[in-house]
Amino acid sequence: MARESKQLPTRSKRSSLRRIKTGRKIGRMVNAGLLLLLSATMLYPFIQILLKSFMTDTDIIEQNGILVWPSSWQIEGYKSIFASDSVYNVGHAFLVSIFVTAAMTLYQLTITTLAAYGLSKRKMPGKKWLYAFFIFTMYFGGGLIPYFILIRQLGLLNQIWVLIIPQFISVPNMLVMKSFFDNFPSEMIEAAKVDGASDFRIFVSVVLPLSKAVLATIALFIAVGVWNNWFTTMLFIQDPDLRPLAYVVQVIIDMSVGRNAQDGQTVQLIGKSIQYAAIIVSTVPIILVYPFLQKYFEKGVMIGSIKG
Amino acid sequence: MGSYFAKKKEERANRRAYELLMRETHGSSPKDRAKRLGKSVWENRFFYASLIPAMILLLIFAYEPMYGVILAFKRYSYKLGITGSPWVGFVNFNELFEQEEFWSAFRNTFVINLLKLGVSFPLTIILAVQINAIRSKPYKTFIQTCVYLPHFVSWVVVSGIIFSLFDESSGPIYNFLLSMGIKTNVFGDGNQFVSLLVLSDLWKEVGWGTIIYLAALSSIPPEYYEAAEIDGANIVQQFFCITLPELMPTMSIVLLLRVGSLIGGGFDQIYNLYNSQVYDKGDVIDTYLYRIGIGDGNFALGTAAGLFESLSNLVLLIGAAIIIARIKKKVE
Numbered sequence: 001m002a003r004e005s006k007q008l009p010t011r012s013k014r015s016s017l018r019r020i021k022t023g024r025k026i027g028r029m030v031n032a033g034l035l036l037l038l039s040a041t042m043l044y045p046f047i048q049i050l051l052k053s054f055m056t057d058t059d060i061i062e063q064n065g066i067l068v069w070p071s072s073w074q075i076e077g078y079k080s081i082f083a084s085d086s087v088y089n090v091g092h093a094f095l096v097s098i099f100v101t102a103a104m105t106l107y108q109l110t111i112t113t114l115a116a117y118g119l120s121k122r123k124m125p126g127k128k129w130l131y132a133f134f135i136f137t138m139y140f141g142g143g144l145i146p147y148f149i150l151i152r153q154l155g156l157l158n159q160i161w162v163l164i165i166p167q168f169i170s171v172p173n174m175l176v177m178k179s180f181f182d183n184f185p186s187e188m189i190e191a192a193k194v195d196g197a198s199d200f201r202i203f204v205s206v207v208l209p210l211s212k213a214v215l216a217t218i219a220l221f222i223a224v225g226v227w228n229n230w231f232t233t234m235l236f237i238q239d240p241d242l243r244p245l246a247y248v249v250q251v252i253i254d255m256s257v258g259r260n261a262q263d264g265q266t267v268q269l270i271g272k273s274i275q276y277a278a279i280i281v282s283t284v285p286i287i288l289v290y291p292f293l294q295k296y297f298e299k300g301v302m303i304g305s306i307k308g
Numbered sequence: 309m310g311s312y313f314a315k316k317k318e319e320r321a322n323r324r325a326y327e328l329l330m331r332e333t334h335g336s337s338p339k340d341r342a343k344r345l346g347k348s349v350w351e352n353r354f355f356y357a358s359l360i361p362a363m364i365l366l367l368i369f370a371y372e373p374m375y376g377v378i379l380a381f382k383r384y385s386y387k388l389g390i391t392g393s394p395w396v397g398f399v400n401f402n403e404l405f406e407q408e409e410f411w412s413a414f415r416n417t418f419v420i421n422l423l424k425l426g427v428s429f430p431l432t433i434i435l436a437v438q439i440n441a442i443r444s445k446p447y448k449t450f451i452q453t454c455v456y457l458p459h460f461v462s463w464v465v466v467s468g469i470i471f472s473l474f475d476e477s478s479g480p481i482y483n484f485l486l487s488m489g490i491k492t493n494v495f496g497d498g499n500q501f502v503s504l505l506v507l508s509d510l511w512k513e514v515g516w517g518t519i520i521y522l523a524a525l526s527s528i529p530p531e532y533y534e535a536a537e538i539d540g541a542n543i544v545q546q547f548f549c550i551t552l553p554e555l556m557p558t559m560s561i562v563l564l565l566r567v568g569s570l571i572g573g574g575f576d577q578i579y580n581l582y583n584s585q586v587y588d589k590g591d592v593i594d595t596y597l598y599r600i601g602i603g604d605g606n607f608a609l610g611t612a613a614g615l616f617e618s619l620s621n622l623v624l625l626i627g628a629a630i631i632i633a634r635i636k637k638k639v640e
Contacts (some may be wrong), residue, residue, distance in 0.1 A: 027543065031438055032447065038435075039454035042515065045469045046457075048480060052472065064483045115362035117355070124352040125345055130359060137370040139568075139622060143614025144594075145601045146376025149390060150369070168365045199354035228462030231576065235602065246462060250580070253468040272478065279468045286460050291453055 046283070053077055053276035060272050077273035081252075081281070088248055089240075090281055096160075097227060097244040104164045105223045111168045112177060112218060117203060119174075120181035138171045151236055162236045163244065167226070173218050180214040181207070216296040224286060245282045252278045380612040400612040409587070410613065413596035414571070416589060421570045423506045429563070432514050436521035437551060455515025463512075467580035470508060495581070498589030505577060505590065517562075524558040525551070560632050568625030572617050593617050 048068060052060050054077075055070045063069070081090040119131055141147075156162040184207060192202045208215070233247035243251075256275040349356065375390075380400055382393040404410050435455070442448040458466070473481040474494050485492050494504045532550050541549065575594035582590045593613060601610020 024543075028441065028443070031441055035438055035442070035451045039451055041511070042454045042457055045473060049469055049472060052478075060478045064478045064480065066480045066484055068480070111362050111365070114358040118358035121352060121355040124355055125348050130363075133363065133366065137366060139625060140374065140618055141370065142373025142376045143611060143618060144597060145607050145610040145614060146373035146379060146390070147369075148602065149376060149379075149607065150372055153389070166365075166369045168369070169362050174362075203354070203358075224460050228460075228464070230462065230464050246464060249468070250464045253464065253471065253580075257471050272472070272475075275468060276472065279465050283461055283465055287457070290457070290460055294449075294453060294456070 046287075049276050049279055053273055053280045055273060057271045057273055074273075077271065077275075077277035078281070080274055081278050087240075088252055088278065090245065090248060090278060092241065093243055093245040093248040094281065096242065097246065100160070100163050100244050101223050101226045104167060104226045105219055107164060108168055108170070108222045109215065109219050112170070112174050112222075113208075113215065115169060116174045116177035117181055117207065120178050120184070134171055134174065148235065157236055158238050158242070160237075160242050163226075163229070163232055167229075167232075170222070170225075173221055177214055177218055180211065184210070213296050216293060220290070220293045220296070223289075227282075227286060249278045249282045377611060377615045377618075379608055380615045382608060384607040396608075400608045401616070404609060404612050404616070409591070409596060410593075412588060413591045413593050417571055417574070417592040417594075420502060420505055420574060420590075420592060421566075423502065424509050425566050425570070427506055428510050428514055428517065429566070431510065432517035433521055433555065433559070435514055436518035436525060437547065439518060440522060440525040452515070455518070457515070458512040459516035461512075463576035463580050466508065466512060467577075470504070470581065474504075495583060496585045498586050501582070501586040501590045504581070505574070508581075509577065520558055520562065521555060524555055528554045560636070564625075564628050564632055567628040568621060570624055571620045 051068050051070060054073045054075065055063070055068070056072075056074055056076070059071050060068075063071075080086060081088050083089075084091065115134070119127070119134070121127070151157060151162060151166065156165070188206055188210075189202055192206050197206070228246055229244075230246040230250045233243055234250070237243060237247075252275055256272070379390050379393065381395060381397060382390070383396045383399075384390075385393045388394075439448065439451060439455075442451065473479050474492065476482060482492055492500060494500045528550065532554075533546060536546050536550060572593060574592050575598070578590060578592055578595050579598070582595065594617075597610050597613045597617070600606050600613070
């Protein structure tokens with residue numbers, strides 16, 4: 001401050017600078033306040049569902065304002081969705097989801113990483129064509145019906161594997177990873193080569209250990225995608241025992257709102273607290289995992305986007 | 309432009325000289341060339357091998373269905389399969405184009421996506437600039453954590469949340485608007501339903517959309533702003549003269565991708581929120597295609613609708629890419 005005022009000789013200039021400074025300060029506070037308000041908007045819907053999942057249905061209907069608080073905490077909603085004799089059997093669906101998510105993340109991450117590394121080699125015969133082979137699938141596809149027929153022909157209908165095997169890659173994820181490998185310091189690879197390491201050896205013990213951030217990011221994207229995937233189940237799986245949580249929640253909400261009733265009237269078939277409990281159970285794992293990985297995925301996404 | 313061709317010419321000349329040299333030292337017969345290629349492939353064998361699993365699976369699960377689009381020109385028979393089913397020409401497309409419902413879905417897809425783009429594109433940039441302006445690191449992380457969160461939750465869950473917010477007996481937003489004298493009917497009125505789609509999409513994705521802009525913002529040298537300050541530029545001037553031009557490349561990429569997917573998408577959101585009352589405004593190609601293709605089991609018609617959607621998108625994407633390239637050239 002002292003140095004600045006020395007550089008500015010006249011009194012009027014100094015005061016105008018001070019005015020700008022206080023203006024900036026107010027601007028920053030307004031900005032911070034607006035963002036706080038926005039964050040509240042992002043969190044509010046989740047918090048009100050969480051609170052309502054512990055309330056009785058009559059309590060939920062009585063407290064119809066913006067702010068709610070359970071007049072008495074109860075866990076009947078959770079009890080009934082976890083009951084093994086109920087139609088929802090959320091406990092079982094939760095286990096199915098965990099199995100599918102773990103298996104798929106490992107499977108898709110492996111194939112994506114291998115493909116990304118293969119395409120990151122700077123010079124090799126036919127590279128352009130191989131690259132195009134991947135990119136083309138991003139811009140054109142056969143559509144839902146030919147895909148459905150294919151899955152049926154392969155005999156994957158109503159099998160747990162239909163949730164895993166066909167989801168082997170996401171080309172945009174692969175590109176994020178490829179651009180990370182493209183920028184990998186080539187000196188390290190050269191040094192390993194001089195030491196006589198094979199390409200496989202370099203990949204496993206030089207490249208992979210230094211790619212943890214991008215691997216964690218892509219793994220998170222894959223895992224969240226699988227955890228949230230209900231559509232594949234709706235299309236291909238009839239057996240209630242093979243249903244993952246995302247689809248069971250979809251069914252619960254669907255039945256609860258009864259919106260697909262032909263007359264367009266909404267009919268209440270399942271209690272609200274049951275519906276909200278199911279929503280919370282399926283959301284909590286994501287909310288628990290994601291703040292820990294935030295630092296990683298931000299880095300990973302930026303690595304990808306800098307190169308465009 | 310001229311320099312570009314000159315460079316290409318030089319490159320070609322260099323390659324030619326290189327080939328001549330190779331011919332002199334290694335011989336020029338096709339056999340030798342094949343040998344060189346073989347050697348180069350063998351040297352890169354690990355990289356080729358690592359591509360194999362993904363390529364085989366792509367061939368099965370992405371390219372086989374592309375072959376399957378020929379069903380759009382056939383009458384599907386379960387017994388004969390796609391290949392054996394009889395050709396019928398453009399009958400499926402004629403049937404599709406005659407349906408009022410298809411055109412309404414086509415129009416709705418375009419309108420809804422355009423509205424989403426118009427609302428979320430500028431707001432995402434503003435939010436990114438706002439987040440970038442925060443000085444305190446922990447506060448910034450906190451805000452980012454909050455605004456990214458909805459992106460990670462599925463539309464199934466978000467639809468459940470929306471039903472709860474607008475519930476006519478207990479919904480806080482429904483009751484709040486009612487107390488202000490506004491009676492909402494978001495699930496029964498077409499226009500209100502479209503607004504709901506646009507706003508809920510904004511709520512879910514605006515935070516996540518900022519990431520790519522934040523990366524670009526962090527790479528603007530702070531000296532630019534310091535220099536502008538000395539010249540007496542205020543915040544608004546700085547935004548329009550420094551921030552916006554620096555974000556231009558990122559904006560054009562985002563715009564290109566969004567325009568390239570204007571026709572299609574939105575299935576998860578709309579399927580979980582809509583009902584037959586709002587089909588006229590809220591039904592989109594993907595939901596329509598699902599209802600006729602999977603719901604009614606009309607495979608050929610569904611394939612035709614899907615092919616039409618894919619091709620329309622491809623045309624849009626190429627068109628947008630050409631326009632953006634033109635604009636870029638003019639700016640330079």
